[in-house]
Amino acid sequence: MTTPVYDDQNVFAKILRGEIPSEKVYEDDRVVVIMDVMPQAPGHSLVIPKAPSRNILDIAPDDLAYAIGIAAKVARAAKRAFAADGINIMQFNEPASGQTVFHTHIHVIPRHDGVALKPHTGQMAPRDEIAATGAKLRDAIAQEG
Incomplete structure (x- = not known):
């Protein structure tokens, strides 16, 4: 079985290079850290390491440790900013x-008791909605220090 090769034309690589807005x-x-354009809940964000790797199976351990540390910082900020009852941290x-x-x-997703996640349909949320939740999360992250 061959190990899949990293494709530098994936959407996140393009975002990291500034070829696609986020x-x-x-x-x-x-x-x-960017807002997910197909949020499953308000405040759904993505922590993206800059070093190229496909997933947890090939990422350098120090890059993974750093990214999860930032995910924890974002989770604390998101919990506060969106008055969330909990936070999902997901990685596929x-x-x-x-x-x-x-x-x-x-994925860092604020959760509220009794509210199901929206399905991941492939349909993007309105740009103004993403910008508004982004501003709210950005301010909360800045307060985290």
């Missing part, structure tokens, strides 16, 4: 798991 809420030299690996973009990324 609603960034945090960025440093190792990760970028290979098609059988539901992975559709083959660049490592971590």
